[in-house]
Amino acid sequence: MKxxxxxxxxxxxxxxxxxxxxxPSEAPNPDDAKGQNITFWLMGVTPRTLSVTT
Amino acid sequence: xxxxxxxxxxLRDYLKTEYKKATGGxxxxxxxxxxxxxxxxxxxxxxxxxxxxxxxxxxxxxxxFTNVGAFSDISDMYDELxxxxxxxxxxxxxxxxxxxxxxxxxFGSRYVFYRKDLYAAAGVEVPTTxxxxxxxxxxxxxxxxxxxxxGGEDWRNGVSWIFAYGGDLAKQDGDQWKSSxxxxxxxxxxxxxxxxxxxxxxAPVTEADSTPWVNINTQPEAAGPEAATxxxxxxxxxxxxxxxxxxxxxxxxxxxxxxxxxxxxxLPGVDGGVAPVFAGGSNIAISASSKNxxxxxxxxxIIFSKEYQEMLGANGLGPANSDxxxxxxxxxxxxxxxxxxxxxxxxxxxxxxxxxxxxxxxxEFFGKVNAGGDVASLAAEYDKKIDELINKS
Numbered sequence: 432m433k434x435x436x437x438x439x440x441x442x443x444x445x446x447x448x449x450x451x452x453x454x455p456s457e458a459p460n461p462d463d464a465k466g467q468n469i470t471f472w473l474m475g476v477t478p479r480t481l482s483v484t485t
Numbered sequence: 486x487x488x489x490x491x492x493x494x495x496l497r498d499y500l501k502t503e504y505k506k507a508t509g510g511x512x513x514x515x516x517x518x519x520x521x522x523x524x525x526x527x528x529x530x531x532x533x534x535x536x537x538x539x540x541x542x543x544x545x546x547x548x549x550f551t552n553v554g555a556f557s558d559i560s561d562m563y564d565e566l567x568x569x570x571x572x573x574x575x576x577x578x579x580x581x582x583x584x585x586x587x588x589x590x591x592f593g594s595r596y597v598f599y600r601k602d603l604y605a606a607a608g609v610e611v612p613t614t615x616x617x618x619x620x621x622x623x624x625x626x627x628x629x630x631x632x633x634x635x636g637g638e639d640w641r642n643g644v645s646w647i648f649a650y651g652g653d654l655a656k657q658d659g660d661q662w663k664s665s666x667x668x669x670x671x672x673x674x675x676x677x678x679x680x681x682x683x684x685x686x687x688a689p690v691t692e693a694d695s696t697p698w699v700n701i702n703t704q705p706e707a708a709g710p711e712a713a714t715x716x717x718x719x720x721x722x723x724x725x726x727x728x729x730x731x732x733x734x735x736x737x738x739x740x741x742x743x744x745x746x747x748x749x750x751x752l753p754g755v756d757g758g759v760a761p762v763f764a765g766g767s768n769i770a771i772s773a774s775s776k777n778x779x780x781x782x783x784x785x786x787i788i789f790s791k792e793y794q795e796m797l798g799a800n801g802l803g804p805a806n807s808d809x810x811x812x813x814x815x816x817x818x819x820x821x822x823x824x825x826x827x828x829x830x831x832x833x834x835x836x837x838x839x840x841x842x843x844x845x846x847x848x849e850f851f852g853k854v855n856a857g858g859d860v861a862s863l864a865a866e867y868d869k870k871i872d873e874l875i876n877k878s
Contacts, residue, residue, distance in 0.1 A: 453522050458562075459778040459779040463510055464508045464510070464782070466509050469538040469539065469682070470514075471512060471513070471540070472541060473492050473514055474767065475518065477636060
């Protein structure tokens with residue numbers, strides 16, 4: 432139970448941190464994209480091959 | 486949210502190539518597991534030095550992030566990226582005060598996979614109602630094979646029984662949400678789920694993130710499969726079939742679908758038709774703290790292009806733009822995906838919903854129900870616990 436309460440508290444604390452985010456107010460100049468290196472987070476893996484389980 | 490899914494390597498390579506062509510820059514794709522992605526996003530998004538510039542998110546997490554300003558306002562791009570052709574329910578959970586912060590990436594849905602060979606041997610047909618499904622599962626069930634394999638804590642599949650009986654996880658009253666597990670219709674659905682689990686599933690009651698496509702396949706040297714019937718996201722069909730060693734990697738197996746052995750059908754409703762299932766799929770957004778806003782917007786243009794949308798469909802992921810749904814094809818999987826997605830439901834668009842999911846309360850609740858607990862008293866207990874989180878940003 433203690434672990435559960437701790438995890439709820441951690442999730443809530445992280446959301447409070449997120450509340451400090453501020454959204455950019457203006458669209459950027461498209462020319463600024465030239466040469467920008469960016470990172471994209473994608474979720475999960477489609478299990479089209481399966482680990483051997485036996 | 487979502488679960489599973491996801492973007493095959495050919496699509497990832499396409500994005501990298503097109504991004505390079507468009508900007509001259511490098512697109513780095515970092516893969517995150519669904520299990521810890523929520524916590525990682527909560528830490529990374531406010532940190533300009535470590536945030537992803539663009540991120541996929543579970544569709545049900547959108548309200549939590551959009552309401553705290555974690556994403557950039559992309560309303561000015563909305564029409565260019567598809568506008569009214571984009572999946573409305575996913576667009577809506579990514580909006581705040583009429584502005585677009587997160588847009589749909591792909592949609593998925595859940596349907597039923599079954600063993601034709603076991604159904605034939607038992608002399609049972611594909612059910613047309615949900616109570617019939619339970620009866621059939623009970624007939625097929627024995628100590629080594631679940632008539633219907635379903636993890637006890639697997640709420641993302643189990644919630645379809647609440648939806649099917651007309652219940653819901655929470656209801657909105659003004660600007661507040663209240664957990665509605667105690668609603669009589671929710672109780673009815675939970676009792677039906679409990680009957681199915683306790684009489685026809687050998688899956689552990691503590692199993693939350695089920696991989697039932699493993700259980701419906703016949704593993705090497707096993708006498709038979711562990712499951713006669715499962716429910717899973719549509720993309721699971723890639724992992725269901727006759728197993729053989731992967732010629733590229735002998736530590737793995739490849740499943741080849743076999744129409745003689747395996748089949749698929751949509752989860753039937755209580756009185757027939759199609760039951761509402763939990764919608765799968767993701768949204769996508771630009772981090773508000775990204776230092777590369779212009780590059781991130783270029784990537785969004787590539788993702789919402791006709792070419793990429795059709796690539797999603799060709800790989801069994803429902804395109805965000807309805808103009809390209811035909812790219813899913815017309816095989817049994819595409820038909821089941823579209824038919825089940827039409828009536829599918831999202832989790833509540835409450836600001837605190839991601840907190841509810843992150844708390845593990847739903848896993849606890851469904852596990853206790855499926856362990857045979859008193860549904861009404863458990864529902865009352867967990868309504869209170871969920872109400873403490875569901876409106877918190």
